[in-house]
Amino acid sequence: MEHHLILRVVTKLLVGTIILFAFYVQFHGDFSPGGGFQAGVIMAVAFILYGLVFGLDAVQQVFPPWIVHKLVALGVLVYAGTGIWNMVLGYEFLHYGSLNPHHMSHGQHTGIIWVEAGVGITVTGVMIAIFYAFAGRAPRLGDDDW
């Protein structure tokens, strides 16, 4: 019998649901409260919960640190890339309407989704990187003490 049996079972139930909820908050951000930052934090919480219960090695097999560090930069790249692409199309930085010049409001929807995706990716990466940095230190209470 595992010592953390209850935590393990509940975590297995919850991790998928938390990720699903993160995507809900992410893509529902322009209709209701929510958006990239909240979705990123919720997404990171799923991995942090998994790491807390199953151990740092297990979560780093799913989400290796080098991917996390790339994600932090990728999100900023997506955000700034959207703005630069608007400039390439001949408008101001982050003028989303330029993505669909005939229907500016449709272009704004598209642009907001891209920008929120960038924010979400960066926040997920930063939160998980902070968790890895803290959890990577040697624990005072080893696994054998439980």
Place this chain on the structure above:
Amino acid sequence: MTLLIDILSWACIIGGSFFMVVSAIGIVRFPDFWSRLHAASVGDSGGMILLIAGMCLQSGLTLITVKLIAIGIFLFITGPTATHAVANAALVTGWRPKTGKGLIAEENIPYGDAKPTRQGR
């Protein structure tokens, strides 16, 4: 019918608020960690169920009710789990419940005092 639903929902909401207040008083007044944890956990779970039932009755058959029920299910799973984790961590690091004069401490409980922990305490 509307009056009946209103009365029921307000009874639920007031009952749930009462549970919450009682659990808050318990957190402040109870003597040791374990009984305080008990007050927080049980009072919160019971009050949460009653409050969400009352709010479901208020909102009727809408999407809000579905969301409320989902919130209730998740809180019902995660609350006791969090309490279990906290209590378990306290027991493993060496805390023991206060015992009264006539009470005899339980012998041979797992992770008992016999096993030293690195943390001490």
